[in-house]
Amino acid sequence: MDVLSDALAAMRTGRTRAARTDVRAPWGLRFPAFTGTTFHVVLHGTCWLLADGSAPLALSPGDVVFLREGRTHALADLPQTPLADFLPERQDPDSPIGRVRVDGSGAHSLLLCGAYELDRTRPHPLMKELPEILHLPARGAELGHLVGLLATELDQDRPGRDGIVPSLVDAMLLYILRTWADERATSPGWARALADQAIGQALRDIHASPARPWTVQELAARSGLSRSVFAQRFTALVGAPPMAYLTWWRMTSAGRKLRESDAPLRNVAEQVGYTSEFAFAKAFKREYGVAPGVYRRTATAAAPSVRRQEFVPSPGR
Incomplete structure (x- = not known):
């Protein structure tokens, strides 16, 4: 089981939204706060990222910037340029790809700007360790090739683009997270936990079979370590004891299953390791504050608005 992909999938609540942003100086775009995470890729030209509490950040061709909390921020040709709201136009309201164009007489820049819709009420601890602003300068063949593919698809309005671009953007998020994890593989925390042979194995076991009645002893034996070591x-790297993380992941998986399926509660309970529906309901309410049935009804009622949540300013901003 790929723990990184699994953790991200558990937080996803909707389709990625992106916009081809074609601008000529002078230009400045203001992005509102967003419930998920936001990202920008510089495909051509240069710009500046402006965010409260942070120094202006210069971006160059091939650079990728990721904002963990979807905080309010701006992009501009120069830090002092006046800002206008970022308002992407879409030929089809359901299209994942929009367009923004700013005409000017100055230097040309082409960007891909967008957002990943994630459930912020229960973020995976790995996401909490990311910096608020993660800047990945143009580097490496993997991310560079992906950026090149995105640029090609956005420049050519060919059949299948609306399916290809979101898939490439989704892949880019995993590349961003993996690049960050690789760079911090020797630092304390989740990046090191994924790279650690023993703890990484235990995490893969838990994610692959959350319903299995795991014990610390069994996980330790499979990882090649004594129980105490x-x-x-595990606690030092993951930030929680093995059984506490197992319970947290079971409940996180249960929440996703309740949101995305109409399976009977007893089936959901069994899939996350509970033979008793009553015991599952009790554990779920302790984690979420509401019963599983209430959570499902609430999540289902909110689903249409979540799926169509647009990356545009909220009223009053």
């Missing part, structure tokens, strides 16, 4: 290392 395993428990200590």
